[in-house]
Amino acid sequence: MQRLYPLPATPITIAEAYGMPRPAISDGRPWVELCMVSSIDGSTVFDGESRGLSSDTDREVLLTLRRFADVIIVGAGTVRSEGYGAPRKAGQRIGVVSRTGAVDASSALFASGAGFLILPEDAPPSSIESVRAGVGEIDFDAALRLLPGNPAFVHAEGGPTLNGALAAANLIDEINLTTSPQIVGGDGTRLITTAPPMSRRFYLAHLLEDDGFLFSRYLRAD
Numbered sequence: 001m002q003r004l005y006p007l008p009a010t011p012i013t014i015a016e017a018y019g020m021p022r023p024a025i026s027d028g029r030p031w032v033e034l035c036m037v038s039s040i041d042g043s044t045v046f047d048g049e050s051r052g053l054s055s056d057t058d059r060e061v062l063l064t065l066r067r068f069a070d071v072i073i074v075g076a077g078t079v080r081s082e083g084y085g086a087p088r089k090a091g092q093r094i095g096v097v098s099r100t101g102a103v104d105a106s107s108a109l110f111a112s113g114a115g116f117l118i119l120p121e122d123a124p125p126s127s128i129e130s131v132r133a134g135v136g137e138i139d140f141d142a143a144l145r146l147l148p149g150n151p152a153f154v155h156a157e158g159g160p161t162l163n164g165a166l167a168a169a170n171l172i173d174e175i176n177l178t179t180s181p182q183i184v185g186g187d188g189t190r191l192i193t194t195a196p197p198m199s200r201r202f203y204l205a206h207l208l209e210d211d212g213f214l215f216s217r218y219l220r221a222d
Contacts, residue, residue: 003192003206003208005206012208014060014061015064017067017206018176022153025074029144029149030071030144030154031153031154032144032174033065033174033176034163035065035072035155035177036050036157036176036178036191037053037054037058037178037179037180038177038190039183040179041183041184041185044187044190045188045189046186047116050082052180053180053182053184055132055178055213057213058215061178063088064153065155067088067089069092071148071153071155072095072156072157073095073096073155073162075097075098075099076102078162079103083106083139084109085216086115093115093148094115094116095118095147096109097138097165098123099137100123101119102118116128116148117129117131118131119131119136120132120135120138122136130201131148134136138165160194163192163193163195164194168198174196174218174219177216178214178215179213179214192202201222203219203221204218205218
């Protein structure tokens with residue numbers, strides 16, 4: 001992997017690029033980092049999955065960020081389409097975001113005890129451990145403060161609806177975006193959907209390259 005920015009351009013390892021400490025948030029909520037891959041023409045999926053856009057290096061970036069994170073949060077639709085199982089990091093928890101809690105409690109993720117649900121307060125009862133905040137819709141600011149283990153670093157993996165909810169609540173502190181060197185057409189979703197119009201300023205912290213893939217890391221500017 002080659003670092004293109006900041007200069008000077010130089011080889012760099014994934015651990016060096018993504019392993020820096022994340023600062024504490026002054027109001028006590030955890031640092032929230034978003035990791036996604038998209039095509040040049042903006043799609044986050046190819047043939048219904050993100051795998052077709054990825055590479056070995058991109059997957060290693062994702063695994064590295066997972067290793068540094070205290071808690072992972074991900075939308076229920078992404079869990080189903082990507083076939084999530086138990087995390088590799090011992091003791092790590094994965095919060096599955098859902099409005100209804102309609103998930104397979106017998107899946108490897110929940111059967112392992114690593115998975116829990118993030119739901120609105122008025123969602124139907126569930127046998128699965130749950131964090132509940134907000135009525136009708138999830139109050140993500142409140143939910144982040146209720147996550148098990150009081151995490152300092154939360155790693156979010158989409159999908160775009162979850163990304164939109166976090167963006168709308170102004171809760172994204174870091175975006176790690178892999179740009180896959182292909183166009184895929186179709187009607188695949190963007191990085192963020194269902195969010196209202198907004199302007200959230202980020203600055204470029206690094207730009208890396210490997211085999212034509214670009215790896216950009218953005219940090220919030222305000």
